[in-house]
Amino acid sequence: xxxxxxxxxxxxxxxxxxxxxxxxxxxxxxxxxxxxxxxxxxxxxxxxxxxxxxxxxxxxxxxxxxxxxxxxxxxxxxxxxxxxxxxxxxxxxxxxxxxxxxxxxxxxxxxxxxxxxxxxxxxxxxxxxxxxxxxxxxxxxxxxxxxxxxxxxxxxxxxxxxxxxxxxxxxxxxxxxxxxxxxxxxxxxxxxxxxxxxxxxxxxxxxxxxxxxxxxxxxxxxxxxxxxxxxxxxxxxxxxxxxxxxxxxxxxxxxxxxxxx
Amino acid sequence: xxxxxxxxxxxxxxxxxxxxxxxxxxxxxxxxxxxxxxxxxxxxxxxxxxxxxxxxxxxxxxxxxxxxxxxxxxxxxxxxxxxxxxxxxxxxxxxxxxxxxxxxxxxxxxxxxxxxxxxxxxxxxxxxxxxxxxxxxxxxxxxxxxxxxxxxxxxxxxxxxxxxxxxxxxxxxxxxxxxxxxxxxxxxxxxxxxxxxxxxxxxxxxxxxxxxxxxxxxxxxxxxxxxxxxxxxxxxxxxxxxxxxxxxxxxxxxxxxxxxxxxxxxxxxxxxxxxxxxxxxxxxxxxxxxxxxxxxxxxxxxxxxxxxxxxxxxxx
Amino acid sequence: xxxxxxxxxxxxxxxxxxxxxxxxxxxxxxxxxxxxxxxxxxxxxxxxxxxxxxxxxxxxxxxxxxxxxxxxxxxxxxxxxxxxxxxxxxxxxxxxxxxxxxxxxxxxxxxxxxxxxxxxxxxxxxxxxxxxxxxxxxxxxxxxxxxxxxxxxxxxxxxxxxxxxxxxxxxxxxxxxxxxxxxxxxxxxxxxxxxxxxxxxxxxxxxxxxxxxxxxxxxxxxxxxxxxxxxxxxxxxxxxxxxxxxxxxxxxxxxxxxxxxxxxxxxxxxxxxxxxxxxxxxxxxxxxxx
Numbered sequence: 053x054x055x056x057x058x059x060x061x062x063x064x065x066x067x068x069x070x071x072x073x074x075x076x077x078x079x080x081x082x083x084x085x086x087x088x089x090x091x092x093x094x095x096x097x098x099x100x101x102x103x104x105x106x107x108x109x110x111x112x113x114x115x116x117x118x119x120x121x122x123x124x125x126x127x128x129x130x131x132x133x134x135x136x137x138x139x140x141x142x143x144x145x146x147x148x149x150x151x152x153x154x155x156x157x158x159x160x161x162x163x164x165x166x167x168x169x170x171x172x173x174x175x176x177x178x179x180x181x182x183x184x185x186x187x188x189x190x191x192x193x194x195x196x197x198x199x200x201x202x203x204x205x206x207x208x209x210x211x212x213x214x215x216x217x218x219x220x221x222x223x224x225x226x227x228x229x230x231x232x233x234x235x236x237x238x239x240x241x242x243x244x245x246x247x248x249x250x251x252x253x254x255x256x257x258x259x260x261x262x263x264x265x266x267x268x269x270x271x272x273x274x275x276x277x278x279x280x281x282x283x284x285x286x287x288x289x290x291x292x293x294x295x296x297x298x299x300x301x302x303x304x305x306x307x308x309x310x311x312x313x
Numbered sequence: 314x315x316x317x318x319x320x321x322x323x324x325x326x327x328x329x330x331x332x333x334x335x336x337x338x339x340x341x342x343x344x345x346x347x348x349x350x351x352x353x354x355x356x357x358x359x360x361x362x363x364x365x366x367x368x369x370x371x372x373x374x375x376x377x378x379x380x381x382x383x384x385x386x387x388x389x390x391x392x393x394x395x396x397x398x399x400x401x402x403x404x405x406x407x408x409x410x411x412x413x414x415x416x417x418x419x420x421x422x423x424x425x426x427x428x429x430x431x432x433x434x435x436x437x438x439x440x441x442x443x444x445x446x447x448x449x450x451x452x453x454x455x456x457x458x459x460x461x462x463x464x465x466x467x468x469x470x471x472x473x474x475x476x477x478x479x480x481x482x483x484x485x486x487x488x489x490x491x492x493x494x495x496x497x498x499x500x501x502x503x504x505x506x507x508x509x510x511x512x513x514x515x516x517x518x519x520x521x522x523x524x525x526x527x528x529x530x531x532x533x534x535x536x537x538x539x540x541x542x543x544x545x546x547x548x549x550x551x552x553x554x555x556x557x558x559x560x561x562x563x564x565x566x567x568x569x570x571x572x573x574x575x576x577x578x579x580x581x582x583x584x585x586x587x588x589x590x591x592x593x594x595x596x597x598x599x600x601x602x603x604x605x606x607x608x609x610x611x612x613x614x615x616x617x618x619x620x621x622x623x624x625x626x627x628x629x
Numbered sequence: 630x631x632x633x634x635x636x637x638x639x640x641x642x643x644x645x646x647x648x649x650x651x652x653x654x655x656x657x658x659x660x661x662x663x664x665x666x667x668x669x670x671x672x673x674x675x676x677x678x679x680x681x682x683x684x685x686x687x688x689x690x691x692x693x694x695x696x697x698x699x700x701x702x703x704x705x706x707x708x709x710x711x712x713x714x715x716x717x718x719x720x721x722x723x724x725x726x727x728x729x730x731x732x733x734x735x736x737x738x739x740x741x742x743x744x745x746x747x748x749x750x751x752x753x754x755x756x757x758x759x760x761x762x763x764x765x766x767x768x769x770x771x772x773x774x775x776x777x778x779x780x781x782x783x784x785x786x787x788x789x790x791x792x793x794x795x796x797x798x799x800x801x802x803x804x805x806x807x808x809x810x811x812x813x814x815x816x817x818x819x820x821x822x823x824x825x826x827x828x829x830x831x832x833x834x835x836x837x838x839x840x841x842x843x844x845x846x847x848x849x850x851x852x853x854x855x856x857x858x859x860x861x862x863x864x865x866x867x868x869x870x871x872x873x874x875x876x877x878x879x880x881x882x883x884x885x886x887x888x889x890x891x892x893x894x895x896x897x898x899x900x901x902x903x904x905x906x907x908x909x910x911x912x913x914x915x916x917x918x919x
Contacts, residue, residue: 105510129516141514143507145571146500154504158516160497164525167496168489174496181497217515367721369728414904420720421664425854426903429896432851440889555847559728566725598736605729609722610714 055114056081056256057225062101062111063280071097072280076111079225079256079273084247086259086267089277090300095260096138098277099227102258103135104128115225130158134223136214138230138260142202149182149198151213152189155220156181188216193242208235215246226250227258232266244270268292276300317491320574324487327577328480332473341472343588348479349540350580352486354564355573356533359490361562362571363499364526365506366416367424369558370431374404374531375538376438376553380445382542383453393454397539401532408531409524416523431558438550450549453542475544482540486533487573493529494573502526534561563605631762636884637877638760642769642838644876645776646672649831650853651860651868652779653824659800659863660820663712663723667731669850670738671825674700675832676841677738680747689749697829703734704825705818713817731846738843751837772834779827780869787865796820800863852879852895858902861912870910 055078063073072094079085087095100106102113104125113121115131123131143151153160160181166174189195192212197205205213211231218226228247232240244266251257261267267274267288274291276284278300284291291297331344353375360366381400385391391399415426439448459474469477493499501522505512513519542548551557560583568579583604587597650668657665675696682692711730715722752771757764786793799806799816807813832841839845856875860867875898883891902909 103514125510125513126516126518129514135514137511141508141511143504143511145507146503150500150503154500154512154517155515157497157501157504161501162497164498167498168492168529170492170496178495178497217511221515361721367724369724418903418907421724422858422903422907424721424724425664425851425858426900428851429899433893433896436890436893559732562725563729595740596736598732598739600736602729602731602733602736606711606726606733609718609726609729610711 055079056116057102057258058112058114059102060112060114062098062108062113064097064101064106065109070280072101072108072277074111075275075277075280075282077273077275077282077285079258081224081254081256082251083272084251084257084259084270085273085275086261086271087275087277088261088264088267089283092279093277094280095277096229097280099135099229099258099260103133103227129221132221132224133227134218134221134225135227136211136218136229136231138233140207140210140214142210142213144203146202147198148194148200148202148205148213149185149189151202152185152194152198152216152220153178153181155188155217156185158221159184185216185220188219189213191219192216192246208239211235212239212243215243219250223255225256225258229260230262231259232261232263240266317488317495320491320572321484321488323574324484324577328477328484332476338470338472341470341476343585345472345475345479345544347577347581347584348476348483349537349544350561350564350584351577352479352483352540353534353537353561354568354576354580355483355486355490356530356537357561357565358568358570358573358576359493359502359533360526360530361565362569362575363494363506364502364523366523366526367420367562368427368431368527368530369424369555369562370427370429370434371530371534371561372538372555372557373431373434373553374408374534375541375557376434376550377404377407378535378538379453379542379548379552380438380451380538381535382539383451383548384444386454393456393543394458397536397543400539401535404531404535405528408528412524412527412531413520416520416527428555428558431553432555435550435553435555438553445550448550450547453546453548455546456543471544475540479540479544482536483577486536487577490573498522498525559605560601563601563608567604567608632884634761634763636880638763638765638769640877640880641873642765642772642876643879644856644873645772646831646835646849646872647852647856647875648869648872649776649779649827650849651856651872652783652865653828654853654857655863655865655868656820656824656827658857660796660817661708661712663727664854664862665707665712665824666724666727666850666854667707667734667846668824668828668853669846669848670731670734671700671704671828671846672832672835672849673738673841673843673846674703674734675829676836676845677742677747677832677843678829679833679836680749680841681742683749689752692749693833696833697826700829700832701822701826704821704828707825708817708821731850735843735846742843744843746840746842748836748840766838768834768837772831772838775830775834776869779830780865783865792819848892851899855895855899855902858909859898861909864909864911867909867911 057079059078060076062075064071075098077085087098089095097106101108104123107122112119115133120128120131143154160177162174162177186195186198189198192215194209194212194216197209202213211234215231232243235243240263247257248270271288274286274288275282276291276297283300284294284297335341357371360368378397378400381403382393382396385396385399386393411430415423418426438445445451459469459471462469501512501517504517505519505522509519538552541552564579564583565576567582568575586600650672653668653671654665657663678696678699679689679692682695683689707730711726715726751768753767755766757766787797795811796816796819799811799813803813852875856871857868859875860871875895878898879891879894882894
């Protein structure tokens with residue numbers, strides 16, 4: 053099977069500090085790869101490198117065979133890579149619906165003259181995007197909040213909004229940075245199902261998550277980072293039994309959870 | 314956010330109904346000035362309100378637009394009307410060239426760079442006297458439209474003509490700005506205002522979007538400058554000056570810097586205030602400075618949104 | 630050669646003034662992350678208040694002292710009334726507030742004083758001194774001396790005294806400074822007072838050479854800002870170097886290119902620095918965390 057996303061030897065140095073060093077793994081369509089590790093292990097930094105926000109010092113990122121290392125996020129979006137953020141990056145001045153519609157930018161954009169004059173072509177594209185956006189909001193259970201100001205929503209709801217916005221791009225690769233953080237058990241389960249659904253439709257998913265139950269339950273493959281380096285990799289059962297991982301991160305309780313899962 | 318139809322309705326009603334309350338011809342002139350300022354400020358709202366950028370030098374484009382109406386008829390034989398259009402294209406072109414490097418900056422740096430640009434334009438206009446007649450200013454030819462209307466039987470004084478003409482131009486500008494707000498490009502601007510990183514993540518070419526806002530607002534400023542030049546039939550380099558840029562930004566900020574209606578009210582208030590206080594002309598700067606400070610300290614969203622919020626609050 | 634020397638001398642003199650204005654920007658920027666566009670007005674107030682106190686009968690040294698003290702008080706008032714209340718506001722708002730403050734101060738000066746040009750006699754006479762074929766006014770030497778004293782004094786203050794180091798600590802990390810018991814509000818007051826006093830001193834020193842009026846502040850603020858940017862915003866040594874460099878660039882432009890556009894030199898410098906060297910000569914870089 054061809055590798056949709058391929059990371060090789062990725063690393064970055066911030067003024068002498070090697071935040072991430074020589075990390076490599078891959079993801080296939082429909083696969084859920086989780087990146088775990090203690091706080092400060094470099095997970096979000098890794099995400100930022102893959103999604104074009106940081107320029108790596110070493111290594112490469114390949115999307116469907118094409119080298120896309122250090123491309124600006126908007127170019128990656130046009131190639132089908134989408135993400136959510138750990139510290140929410142919601143568009144505060146817009147409504148919930150408008151936030152979702154913004155995810156359809158690549159789909160609804162057209163000549164600027166059409167926008168300035170509200171020509172019929174623009175109206176058609178905007179209406180189509182709006183309808184699809186409403187559909188996405190329903191899918192993440194935010195349909196009723198469409199007209200509200202985004203800033204008025206709860207943290208958990210905003211996390212779902214970001215996922216909706218990321219899905220609007222109809223991505224081939226989706227990076228989720230702690231999608232369940234700050235969510236209660238019910239919300240976490242909803243996100244759990246959502247992720248499984250999205251993966252089932254053929255999207256490769258990269259997940260950073262601290263909720264170990266969720267990670268063990270839904271991941272096909274796990275990559276473990278500690279101090280910026282990859283210390284283990286494999287399926288959930290293998291990883292949870294790896295002594296290095298247990299030592300760095302999981303602890304004995306979680307290990308028992310995993311063997312009984 | 315007030316919706317498009319309601320905003321245009323309110324503005325149209327104000328345009329049509331106000332003359333009934335004018336005690337004298339002079340008020341047409343103030344009204345016309347309000348619409349001209351409103352046009353420029355609407356452009357600024359697109360840049361500041363929609364896209365979240367700042368410019369302290371936009372009057373520079375007004376200078377380009379105004380002086381186009383003065384110089385192009387003289388040197389190229391163009392009629393002042395088309396000259397205004399050429400001026401707008403010129404401003405747009407310069408904005409495109411200057412904007413590309415300038416918009417890479419943010420915050421204070423962007424403010425200072427735009428300030429520097431505006432001052433440079435004003436300086437060139439004041440110093441290249443061989444072209445512009447220098448700091449004392451230059452005459453601008455008559456647009457001629459008022460005379461045309463007389464041929465058709467519509468007899469307006471100059472003040473009246475310019476009131477209706479500026480008002481109409483402003484309404485068109487308002488309509489376009491409102492269209493932009495609820496459009497893919499507008500959403501891209503508002504998105505990058507909210508979070509540049511997230512905007513790039515959804516595929517928005519942020520640099521290009523900022524440039525679009527800059528160019529569009531430059532064209533608005535240019536047309537406002539042209540209207541000023543045409544109705545005064547005279548222009549000086551002060552039109553491009555730092556104080557003029559600051560006045561416009563203050564009007565935008567007073568109105569909330571977020572909506573076309575706010576732009577209009579900001580322009581209306583700050584245009585009429587000095588007129589009301591003509592006796593105290595010396596106090597104009599004190600007043601302007603005070604308004605700027607108080608507004609940003611106590612009513613950060615601007616006068617209009619704060620009032621609306623207070624009104625809505627009482628209705629609960 | 631003597632021509633070049635003349636340009637260099639006048640460049641360094643005016644550069645010293647720009648350096649002092651830039652230093653004022655730097656102190657406030659370090660203390661509060663605010664770029665104070667009213668900085669130039671402090672220079673104006675230093676000169677104007679001295680002039681009018683002198684006209685009212687006070688001897689110049691006393692008038693100058695009062696001017697500097699009064700301006701320092703105005704600086705403190707600016708912080709307390711306009712900037713503190715807007716703490717945490719977006720950059721655009723803060724820019725508008727300080728610009729509004731500068732316009733306000735200018736407006737008041739226009740009404741309280743007048744719109745004329747003013748000066749007072751130089752401290753040690755007007756006889757030009759010969760230096761390598763060029764001449765320099767004694768007052769220019771006062772300007773340079775004053776600037777050097779200020780920079781040297783502040784260096785001692787920031788590195789050798791406890792108060793000075795408290796100011797640096799606050800500039801570095803406000804919260805941490807609070808946590809170790811530094812009275813951050815007092816540091817802010819001190820910073821604004823210092824910055825305003827320095828600006829006023831510059832105004833006092835340079836008025837015998839350049840005259841003063843209610844609107845000299847704008848150009849000074851912009852040029853001082855250009856100097857601060859050139860040297861690296863937030864770096865006092867950068868302020869000194871940037872100021873002198875800008876003064877030299879301006880004088881050489883006026884001498885060899887066009888005296889009309891010498892003011893443009895500052896703005897072109899700003900634009901070039903912003904595009905090619907945004908951190909300035911001595912500045913530091915930063916990264917955003919997402």
